[in-house]
Amino acid sequence: MIKIIRKNALTLAIFAAITTGLIAVIHYITECVAKNQILFQQKKLLDQVIPTELYDNQIQQECYLIKDKVALGNNKFHHLYLARKGNTPVAAAIETVAPDGYAGPIQMLVGATFEGKILGVRVTEYHETPGFGDKVELRVSNWINSFNGQVVHDANDKDFAIKKDGGRFDQFTGATITPRAVVNATKRTTLLIKTLPDKLSSLPKCG
Template sequence: MTLPCVEKHINSSIYQSLSLAVAVGLSSALLLGLNTITSPVIAQRVNEDKLAAIERVMPSSQYQNALLATEHPFVVNDQQYTVYNALDQQGQASGYVVQVSAKGYAGPINLIVGVDASLTILGVRVLSHSETPGLGDKIEIAKNPWVLSFNQKSLSNTSSKAWAVKKDGGEFDQFTGATITPRAVVNAVHQALSDLAVKQGVKA
């Protein structure tokens, strides 16, 4: 049996507010504790994913530095890039890894491009996209080897006109029923090379 004075106290707005405040405080403390524990693990997983993506376009034998520590953004004509600098044992540039986004048919196509010091392409891979399955998704290496056609291409051995799909007079194949997707990727890779050459002062 609850005494009237106790029941009145329990039903009071002050008591309810204090109870809510204590509950919120305990929940916040618990979330903060979990975040403190899991944040380093999540950060490690993110770095592992980045390194795995980089390894596809920049072999570890190509550099001797902590590549992720060199991450920096740069912008050219509203086009945003993320760049990683690869360095040799003497600390000289041995290559670059560039992340760039292209405007595909169904949305952004996120790409990663690896080049050596002369800006010759070592590899290109698609990180994510929303292109049509069976058509535009052939930009994925798991679906089609098309993306390998960028290997060893550079601004010096491939003319500006050749940096296009064959339908537009260039050297790169297009996909039947999905020309927009490969065109977007070719244009983005070419533009990334051009902007990187200007930024790094590399003669094409």
């Protein structure tokens, strides 16, 4: 009887060990796949705000942390991705926030050169009203591409605003708060990017 119990206990122990090992392997594989998918989507998004022909470094590995409540919409650290050409910094993309969206903060990614030329803007998260404020998303309209190639000269650049405020950017029919928030956040973030050459050496690297 004792031998049978011992045999069954050993069988269960072996089975448990095999099962635990399989679970660990599956978890590792799944985690790797998920991580690679996140990196792929991140690179895809970065390529939309900084064209790949402008840089030759591994932009995702050139990640820094930057904090600026006024320019970036809150007092948290934001990711900054640096683009280099021949080891010379040429542009940057910063995760930023438009805190004054109609339905709450709007998460964005802004890419620009250090001369203030905008290379691309994408809205990554928002809660705006479908049919009105959601036109900031590329899937809904091409409005977000109106930033491409625009230059922010300085903080007093009144042309960098929606048309209702005397600027060059279209607002949406029945909705001005959302596009105004995105335009202003893009302007503030681009102005911050213009100041980066003097700050890069002091910025902490990501993770």
